[in-house]
Amino acid sequence: MTAPHAAAAAGAPLLDAVTAVAEEIADLLRTRPDGAGRRIPGAEWSVGEAAAHLAVANELMADAADGRERRYGDGTPGSLAEANARSLAAFTERDTAVLAQAITGHARDFVRAAARRPATAPVVTPLGPMDLGTLGCYLLTHMLAHGYDIARALGRPYRLDRARVELCMPFLLAGMPLVIDPSAAAGHHGCYAIRLRGGSRFAVTIADGAATVTTEPSRRPDCTISIEPVAFFLLALGRTGLLSVMARGKVLSWGRRPWRAPGFPMLFKAP
Numbered sequence: 290m291t292a293p294h295a296a297a298a299a300g301a302p303l304l305d306a307v308t309a310v311a312e313e314i315a316d317l318l319r320t321r322p323d324g325a326g327r328r329i330p331g332a333e334w335s336v337g338e339a340a341a342h343l344a345v346a347n348e349l350m351a352d353a354a355d356g357r358e359r360r361y362g363d364g365t366p367g368s369l370a371e372a373n374a375r376s377l378a379a380f381t382e383r384d385t386a387v388l389a390q391a392i393t394g395h396a397r398d399f400v401r402a403a404a405r406r407p408a409t410a411p412v413v414t415p416l417g418p419m420d421l422g423t424l425g426c427y428l429l430t431h432m433l434a435h436g437y438d439i440a441r442a443l444g445r446p447y448r449l450d451r452a453r454v455e456l457c458m459p460f461l462l463a464g465m466p467l468v469i470d471p472s473a474a475a476g477h478h479g480c481y482a483i484r485l486r487g488g489s490r491f492a493v494t495i496a497d498g499a500a501t502v503t504t505e506p507s508r509r510p511d512c513t514i515s516i517e518p519v520a521f522f523l524l525a526l527g528r529t530g531l532l533s534v535m536a537r538g539k540v541l542s543w544g545r546r547p548w549r550a551p552g553f554p555m556l557f558k559a560p
């Protein structure tokens with residue numbers, strides 16, 4: 290795969306965002322100490338379970354950044370779901386104040402470890418090998434997604450904007466081939482040019498159940514999809530549906546086969 294952001298830089302903006310988002314999630318949890326049992330809309334987890342998952346995941350990624358390998362599934366969505374269930378059964382803490390401290394503490398551990406090593410350093414992650422810079426983008430993406438869930442459940446505002454989505458893009462693009470749905474993509478051949486409004490541009494080619502992400506289209510695109518960055522993030526992470534994005538005018542498509550655009554998200558299965 291030749292990805293547009295193949296060598297992500299674990300520089301100050303990314304590491305600052307990791308710390309800031311962890312603190313914002315902790316503030317959400319601290320302002321609603323009675324909210325651990327609230328259910329997350331459209332999900333199986335409660336706020337306490339989502340926070341516990343973040344504490345576990347942040348520790349795992351901090352260890353990975355420090356060069357300590359820990360296995361967590363085999364990288365497939367199904368195995369990650371099983372690993373999540375096992376970790377939540379083993380880690381029973383649900384006190385939001387304790388979890389807030391763990392989330393921020395492990396995020397700071399990650400930042401300290403990442404600051405000591407080059408962004409190109411190889412690491413092993415729950416989604417397989419990647420460079421340390423992309424792991425930082427993975428951590429930020431993961432916290433933003435679950436922080437969004439927690440904020441919705443608690444009825445609190447949440448900062449998810451274009452700048453933060455752009456920091457996540459190296460991981461989102463590296464992860465797309467890993468979350469292709471083989472059954473949905475079987476027999477499908479298509480080339481899609483994706484434009485995030487005011488941000489990243491890339492192309493995705495689907496062939497024989499596999500996805501390849503490149504900076505430029507490998508051939509003449511079947512369609513071009515222009516989408517608002519936050520809408521792309523929420524759609525990619527399974528936090529919103531295509532109909533909602535379309536109804537709010539957040540996405541447009543054109544090209545020789547524009548009718549293929551609505552089916553594009555269906556070719557992937559968010560973990």
